[in-house]
Amino acid sequence: VPASLIPTLPGHAYASAEVFAEETREIFARSWLCVARSSQLSEPGAFRVVDIGGESVIVTRGRDGSANAVLNVCRHRGARLCTESEGTLPRALRCPYHAWTYDFDGRLIAAPNLADLPDIDRADYGLVRAQVREWLGYVWVCLSDDPPSFEQTVVAPANERFGNDQTLGRYTLDRLSVGATITYDVAANWKIIIENFYECYHCPTIHPELVEVLPEFQQGLATQWTAATQGQFKGADFGTGIEGFTIDGAAGVTPLPELTADLDRQYFGMTIRPQVIINLVPDHIIFHRLFPLAADHTLVVCDWLFNPEVVANHEDTTRSVALFDRVNQQDMAVCERAQLGMSSRAYAGGGVLVPVEHHINDFYDWVRARVSSVRTAEALSTVG
Numbered sequence: 001v002p003a004s005l006i007p008t009l010p011g012h013a014y015a016s017a018e019v020f021a022e023e024t025r026e027i028f029a030r031s032w033l034c035v036a037r038s039s040q041l042s043e044p045g046a047f048r049v050v051d052i053g054g055e056s057v058i059v060t061r062g063r064d065g066s067a068n069a070v071l072n073v074c075r076h077r078g079a080r081l082c083t084e085s086e087g088t089l090p091r092a093l094r095c096p097y098h099a100w101t102y103d104f105d106g107r108l109i110a111a112p113n114l115a116d117l118p119d120i121d122r123a124d125y126g127l128v129r130a131q132v133r134e135w136l137g138y139v140w141v142c143l144s145d146d147p148p149s150f151e152q153t154v155v156a157p158a159n160e161r162f163g164n165d166q167t168l169g170r171y172t173l174d175r176l177s178v179g180a181t182i183t184y185d186v187a188a189n190w191k192i193i194i195e196n197f198y199e200c201y202h203c204p205t206i207h208p209e210l211v212e213v214l215p216e217f218q219q220g221l222a223t224q225w226t227a228a229t230q231g232q233f234k235g236a237d238f239g240t241g242i243e244g245f246t247i248d249g250a251a252g253v254t255p256l257p258e259l260t261a262d263l264d265r266q267y268f269g270m271t272i273r274p275q276v277i278i279n280l281v282p283d284h285i286i287f288h289r290l291f292p293l294a295a296d297h298t299l300v301v302c303d304w305l306f307n308p309e310v311v312a313n314h315e316d317t318t319r320s321v322a323l324f325d326r327v328n329q330q331d332m333a334v335c336e337r338a339q340l341g342m343s344s345r346a347y348a349g350g351g352v353l354v355p356v357e358h359h360i361n362d363f364y365d366w367v368r369a370r371v372s373s374v375r376t377a378e379a380l381s382t383v384g
């Protein structure tokens with residue numbers, strides 16, 4: 001491979017059920033994952049069920065206001081406790097099989113006939129808990145009993161984009177209101193979706209509306225991703241005559257409440273590995289969460305967050321939502337198109353990164369360090 005090109009991962013890394021199973025264990029079951037908007041758990045007993053890290057997990061709001069995450073498996077005989085994806089538990093979480101009953105935080109509070117047995121300590125039969133944090137107005141869960149540092153693996157990568165610990169706070173993500181949520185059911189590997197977000201080489205080809213608003217993306221340079229590594233922490237500038245981050249460049253809505261003038265007319269993009277992508281503009285935030293379901297299947301849940309006044313006053317957010325919904329549809333279509341080649345013998349040895357994509361190799365290194373079957377696939381493909 002010439003020095004100006006860097007090899008990609010081999011196709012097998014994106015198509016193999018074995019690689020996906022190892023990624024589930026070594027990445028998704030060990031990392032902090034963003035699972036729900038805090039406001040979706042508005043009252044004690046409110047719950048969401050999510051599939052992450054190979055487990056079904058119930059996220060609930062406790063009586064004391066804290067968020068809890070428990071595995072969706074009864075400690076009696078293993079029955080699935082919740083089969084709905086969201087709702088509000090009336091008083092407790094009661095297993096439909098033999099009626100073992102758990103509090104919102106997973107403590108076993110009642111089980112028929114169990115009180116008669118003096119050698120049973122109910123505390124030993126609570127639901128299996130996962131680690132939980134709330135940050136940026138989202139609930140983050142880690143299935144590991146030995147979680148990585150939340151500060152180092154979630155907070156620091158987000159602040160890195162701005163080169164300081166203050167700027168992200170000015171976007172007040174924890175206080176914004178959800179104006180729209182769209183879920184994209186994508187027939188592509190989660191890594192293809194992340195890699196696609198890391199580069200703008202595709203921008204001039206597939207994102208005509210986006211490059212109209214952000215003309216520097218016309219060059220295909222991923223300034224939004226490379227700036228931080230080059231010590232340049234500015235965002236991408238809106239084009240001359242562009243009034244807002246909207247489908248036609250017309251004015252958007254009331255800006256975020258505490259944004260400073262230096263952030264006006266700027267777009268910032270960032271990722272928090274392994275499954276969050278955040279795009280920040282002066283009047284809204286586009287917040288993506290990836291939920292990988294199989295090697296070739298990923299759900300992407302995308303929230304549009306606005307100043308609470310925008311939602312309360314029913315300002316028209318249609319043109320704001322339409323821009324990134326269009327971008328998402330364009331991105332997901334090319335990710336599905338790329339997935340189609342992953343199991344071909346033409347791609348067994350992978351492809352190449354051109355210079356404006358070289359930073360994607362950092363993500364490959366991050367995956368390689370965690371997933372041995374990816375390293376094995378690479379070794380085999382270079383021998384072949």
Ligand code: FES
Pocket residue numbers: 074075076077078079095096097098099100
């Ligand atoms: S399996 Fe849940 S109470 Fe028996």
Ligand SMILES: [Fe+2]
Pocket residue numbers: 196197202203207327331
């Ligand atoms: Fe894109």
